[in-house]
Amino acid sequence: MIYEPALFGDPDEEAGMAKMTLEELRKLRDSKKFAIKKRDIEGKDTQIIVGMGTCGIAAGAKVVLDAFLQELDAQQLENVSVTQSGCMGLCYVEPTVEVIAPDMPPVIYGKVDAAVAKTIIRDHIMHKKMVSDHVFDRPSVDIIKDGGK
Amino acid sequence: MAFRNYILVCGGTACESSKANAIYEALLAECKAQGVADEVQVLKTGCFGFCEQGPIVKILPEDSFYVQIKPEDAKELIAEHVVKGREVKRLLYTKDCGRKHARVEDIEFYQKQFRIVLRNCGFIDPENIEEYIAREGYVALEKVLFEMSSDDVIAELRTAGLRGRGGAGFPTWMKWNFTRQAESDQKFIVVNADEGDPGAYMDRSTLEGDPHSVLEAMIIAGKTVGSNQGYIYIRAEYPLAIKRLEIAMAQAREMGLLGKNILGSGFDFDIEIRLGAGAFVCGEETALLASIEGKRGMPVPRPPFPAVKGLWGKPTVINNVETWANIAMIIVKGGDWFSRIGTADSSGTKVFALTGKIRNSGLVEVPMGTTLREIIYDIGGGIADGKEFKAVQTGGPSGGVITKEYLDTPIDFGSLTKLGSMMGSGGMIIMDEDDCIVDVAKFYLNFSVDESCGKCSPCRIGGRSLANLLEKISKGNGELADLDQMIEIGEAMKKASLCALGQTAPNPILSSLHYFRDEYLAHIVDKKCPAGKCKSLISYNILPDKCIGCTACARKCPVAAISGERREVHVIDQAACIKCGVCFETCKFGAIEVR
Numbered sequence: 001m002i003y004e005p006a007l008f009g010d011p012d013e014e015a016g017m018a019k020m021t022l023e024e025l026r027k028l029r030d031s032k033k034f035a036i037k038k039r040d041i042e043g044k045d046t047q048i049i050v051g052m053g054t055c056g057i058a059a060g061a062k063v064v065l066d067a068f069l070q071e072l073d074a075q076q077l078e079n080v081s082v083t084q085s086g087c088m089g090l091c092y093v094e095p096t097v098e099v100i101a102p103d104m105p106p107v108i109y110g111k112v113d114a115a116v117a118k119t120i121i122r123d124h125i126m127h128k129k130m131v132s133d134h135v136f137d138r139p140s141v142d143i144i145k146d147g148g149k
Numbered sequence: 150m151a152f153r154n155y156i157l158v159c160g161g162t163a164c165e166s167s168k169a170n171a172i173y174e175a176l177l178a179e180c181k182a183q184g185v186a187d188e189v190q191v192l193k194t195g196c197f198g199f200c201e202q203g204p205i206v207k208i209l210p211e212d213s214f215y216v217q218i219k220p221e222d223a224k225e226l227i228a229e230h231v232v233k234g235r236e237v238k239r240l241l242y243t244k245d246c247g248r249k250h251a252r253v254e255d256i257e258f259y260q261k262q263f264r265i266v267l268r269n270c271g272f273i274d275p276e277n278i279e280e281y282i283a284r285e286g287y288v289a290l291e292k293v294l295f296e297m298s299s300d301d302v303i304a305e306l307r308t309a310g311l312r313g314r315g316g317a318g319f320p321t322w323m324k325w326n327f328t329r330q331a332e333s334d335q336k337f338i339v340v341n342a343d344e345g346d347p348g349a350y351m352d353r354s355t356l357e358g359d360p361h362s363v364l365e366a367m368i369i370a371g372k373t374v375g376s377n378q379g380y381i382y383i384r385a386e387y388p389l390a391i392k393r394l395e396i397a398m399a400q401a402r403e404m405g406l407l408g409k410n411i412l413g414s415g416f417d418f419d420i421e422i423r424l425g426a427g428a429f430v431c432g433e434e435t436a437l438l439a440s441i442e443g444k445r446g447m448p449v450p451r452p453p454f455p456a457v458k459g460l461w462g463k464p465t466v467i468n469n470v471e472t473w474a475n476i477a478m479i480i481v482k483g484g485d486w487f488s489r490i491g492t493a494d495s496s497g498t499k500v501f502a503l504t505g506k507i508r509n510s511g512l513v514e515v516p517m518g519t520t521l522r523e524i525i526y527d528i529g530g531g532i533a534d535g536k537e538f539k540a541v542q543t544g545g546p547s548g549g550v551i552t553k554e555y556l557d558t559p560i561d562f563g564s565l566t567k568l569g570s571m572m573g574s575g576g577m578i579i580m581d582e583d584d585c586i587v588d589v590a591k592f593y594l595n596f597s598v599d600e601s602c603g604k605c606s607p608c609r610i611g612g613r614s615l616a617n618l619l620e621k622i623s624k625g626n627g628e629l630a631d632l633d634q635m636i637e638i639g640e641a642m643k644k645a646s647l648c649a650l651g652q653t654a655p656n657p658i659l660s661s662l663h664y665f666r667d668e669y670l671a672h673i674v675d676k677k678c679p680a681g682k683c684k685s686l687i688s689y690n691i692l693p694d695k696c697i698g699c700t701a702c703a704r705k706c707p708v709a710a711i712s713g714e715r716r717e718v719h720v721i722d723q724a725a726c727i728k729c730g731v732c733f734e735t736c737k738f739g740a741i742e743v744r
Binding site for chain 1: 151207212263265270280291350353358389390408509510
């Protein structure tokens, strides 16, 4: 979805109407919660999330992102989405990439370059085999998912 | 076909040295022997950072974390865990970490990190507001707009015990309350994103990875204290953070979470970004506000505090990025939840940027009360290249050094100040035996001298005098009286400077003098630099019994100070040598010595 900054006030707003009501926000949250849990975005069951903070980009995350897109194209895989995220703190192994695929535990790969990206697609995504020597660990529990536990 | 189990063997260098390879081979062999080789994938991984407990083996998808594994254990692991599906209790990491402050039932996780501020960093797409909303985003805002009164919000922050993360640790609820109680036609909300300490980048990462967490907190503050306008003051050196903030603000406006009549509540709030030119002093709140007003960034005496008389003379809430990023979670999960994390005096977590001679550099967020040893060894994986730990510098140019003896100090606002350092914004620079303490003090002091705004004389003149004395010592011209003079000047600067920049600038010198007086004495009395960093005090020499006359050093020397024939011992002309160290790095035979 592309958002354009609202340069001029729209008529609804001028009239004092809220752009979104509380109910609409809650509905949106529920539907998105489901999507983010299943990571099922527009029919794609597999997700590649590239860490694109300054540290990741400096270490070559853009090259990695391009490599993923090229290889997905080359292998004609259409069930995989590629998105970006911020820095998860593992700066010593940037670029980092998270891969969420059906029947596989979510995995974080570190020190990923274009060649490793290709291997991830061929081994992890196409053959359900993790890529040795590049597996790392998410640094903490997720307080949102586990409700603070 | 997917595998049934994935067995991860930690292949970091520390574990490698303790038989990780043998374990890997043993696990592979056992999988074959027990007929599950097709159902299990055995992998080597990167460092999990828990090297003290290594070698580590982790089995997915159960997420079982086995520590101190020996090759002999492979048989049992495969037979029990994989074949029979029972965890091997004997080898599992016991979750009792014996921490004194362990008041929080939820922090027993082996990784030792607990992420509130960085909860979404690395999880969500920061350029897509929907992903933030899906992870409890803007739930706190709903509560504040429709269910809670201003009193409720302030009471929640008070219960939480949140203190400002910019360095000084002032209680956040008090700041908000002062502004709320101040009578004025206009009030402002300001985010201090002028992160300037060398080696600190937690604010940048937060804004890059989760910009909405800060925006949401600003709107909450606006509703609570009665303000309709916020400013984010961020340095122009952070282009990606600025871009993501702009995208986040546009998306929030589009959805009506910023602007007029937010969610139909009748409350209006909007935010503008102000770019700073990167002056360190503009991280000081009064200088920052002056800079937003378009004036030269110089501090003014407090009181009056910005909470009462801030931006354009109006009551202003100003907090640091990390403080803001805590707010929404406190509202969602309650002040009580937050107060149970950390220590009694300092609740919650702190983000540190771990850099220097550390194996796993990066951003870490830990509960207050975690010890320096846990951060450096359990999370950071210890010192790189097997060198000896010397000291850790916290608080950047405002802080000081902490030595080995104090590694078990639980970190909170009070404990670090007691050791002559400070929390600061959270830079943590690890030093090893190769770092010269005089050189480090010189680096930080010169930073403060360069960044001094020059308004008050203790900082302007005192800083320069200290820098001159340090320069003199590192050149080998120091006298014993210089040490006393440095302490005298430093103490005067602490008392008389106008703002925190000048008051804390002598800290790196005072604390290093306290803990490493011997090293200063070595520079002054023996005219030696033990770490070999101060160029005037060292000389490079060729050891005749090791030199084979390969001529490599002579060819690399930029000033042709090395002479000698092929296959004969070479000699360095000390008068011509500029001590660049190229010969030392070039020699493959260890024939060059630093004295």
